[in-house]
Amino acid sequence: MFVKRLALTNFRNYSTLDAEFSPGVNVFYGDNGQGKTNIIEAVFYCAIGRSFRYSKDNDLIKTGTDQFRISAELGGDITENIAVSFKENGEKAARVNGLYLRKLGHLMGSLLSVIFSPEDLDIVNEGPSVRRKMLDIVISQLHPSHYFDLQQYNKTLAQKNFLLRDYGRTGASGDSADALLDVYNEQLAAFGASIAEKRARFCAELERLAAEKNGQISGGEELTMKYVPNFRAAAIDAPETAEAKDIDPAEFQNAIKSEFLELLSARKSREIERQHSLYGPQNDDVQIELNGMELRRFGSQGQKRTAVLSIKLAQIMLLHRKTGRSPVLLLDDVFSELDEKRSEMLLDSVAGCQTFITTASLGELPGSVKRDAKIFFVKSGEIQLI
Ligand SMILES: Nc1ncnc2c1ncn2[C@@H]1O[C@H](COP(=O)(O)OP(=O)(O)OP(=O)(O)O)[C@@H](O)[C@H]1O
Ligand SMILES: [Mg+2]
Missing domain, CATH: 1.20.1050.90 (RecF/RecN/SMC, N-terminal domain)
Structure with a gap:
């Protein structure tokens, strides 16, 4: 299973985003505070219906707007469209393949994901x-x-x-x-x-x-x-x-x-x-x-x-x-903290899973990761494939 496409509207510092990802490794790099973790947060939101950070849903709405929307198209052994939205009045809605979920809990299990941060x-x-x-x-x-x-x-x-x-x-x-x-x-x-x-x-x-x-x-x-x-x-x-x-x-x-x-x-x-x-x-x-x-x-x-x-x-x-099924792995800024041996252990597990990696510096990523990766440069809530 992998996230083929992610679209965001007014989520954190993204007004709009529409990106296609590799079923293998996807790297997001850029300076601090540009929106790298926000992407990982949006993907994980589709898995569990809330932020993995200690944030409230209201904090995820782009300032000056009144609602956010995330949609993810899944490919691989499962093809599904997940869409979640949240309005500042507290209304949260989730859809899978266009069908409205009466309970948010039914979102669980569609997108399997593990986050490292x-x-x-x-x-x-x-x-x-x-x-x-x-x-x-x-x-x-x-x-x-x-x-x-x-x-x-x-x-x-x-x-x-x-x-x-x-x-x-x-x-x-x-x-x-x-x-x-x-x-x-x-x-x-x-x-x-x-x-x-x-x-x-x-x-x-x-x-x-x-x-x-x-x-x-x-x-x-x-x-x-x-x-x-x-x-x-x-x-x-x-x-x-x-x-x-x-x-x-x-x-x-x-x-x-x-x-x-x-x-x-x-x-x-x-x-x-x-x-x-x-x-x-x-x-x-x-x-x-x-x-x-x-x-x-x-x-x-x-x-x-x-x-x-x-x-x-x-x-x-x-x-x-x-x-x-292989879960989607979200690795937020983790390689700077790991020595070579631990990085290797992590990379062994990455094999076969779609992986999203954020980093402030491409240099700290192991070469083997970058070789086949789709690499995006992130700046001020916009991403650019390089
Ligand atoms: N609700 C919001 N509306 C607008 N901007 C927001 C909102 N929430 C967070 N931001 C902005 O998003 C940016 C932080 O994004 P993110 O956490 O993805 O950074 P990052 O690229 O991962 O940085 P770092 O390398 O420091 O981890 C900050 O500039 C912050 O002001
Ligand atoms: Mg970050």
Whole structure:
């Protein structure tokens, strides 16, 4: 699968753009602040329906205009047209092959993509939400139902928090409020179990692949990545190995659901007292360790970079393995940070995938990348093929 053509209207610093890409490597080079990352951001937006940066949709609209539009024509094993638009009043619409999608989540899985950017180090250095987001993006690309589970879960969680605040404010309790809380807890346990089960399972699969890559690059250091559900102190033992293959995901999910529901019931009065939900996958984390020590606290810069690169390479392998399709790779400014060995590992994975690379200097790209690449010069929101 590859992005054959990309058209932008009023997206970031692009008034209009209409470009055709190579199914192989595409390089965007130019000075800082010219619009290289914006192109990668637009491509990834078609994959997940939002920005990969910490930006709001409104920030993506070109200043002085009131809506943006991105459309991508896919070629290869899949021919599809994806179009997404966003208006400043908050209206977001997506179409695939001209058909309007009633829910944005249905966009997931059309364009498979993995992005590499300098911010990837946040996976190790920042809080749990970054790690949950990393898992959720990969899983949603593979199973759009995960995206909907998250949506339902978050909606119910907001309702429950509203009720808990109300409880505290008015002292209003009574049977009906109590019964409603039980209903919310039941729903949260059902969606939450599905979310936690998928995250734990994919985390275990990613761990296996990432540990292998990390071992190869580092010469044998041992990377582990455990999903830690907040409603259980120890990591969920996801069915990961050959002998655990026969564990039925539904059975595993049911076990998590009962455990979660039990905890929500047992700690109900505590949540009422705090006026806020305290337990659930909204607080889960992935514990990343190197040689048995927490990477965030004890790892060196190089060890962190290697681990993050390995995790990303594992995502490519997982998407490919599960779908039989090669994801589109977006490499935003990554080669300046990698030494030769790590660049090579990355380039091995690039083979066979359409790749977009941004760089401020063509000189820092390995020669083998440039040889067959389509190279674009980017300046002030315009691109020019050279
Ligand atoms: N909503 C917007 N409207 C207009 N221009 C915008 C908007 N958002 C960002 N920009 C502009 O886009 C440019 C940044 O684009 P981008 O992040 O793609 O740069 P880059 O070429 O990747 O630079 P670097 O090499 O520094 O990473 C900036 O000049 C910024 O002012
Ligand atoms: Mg950039």
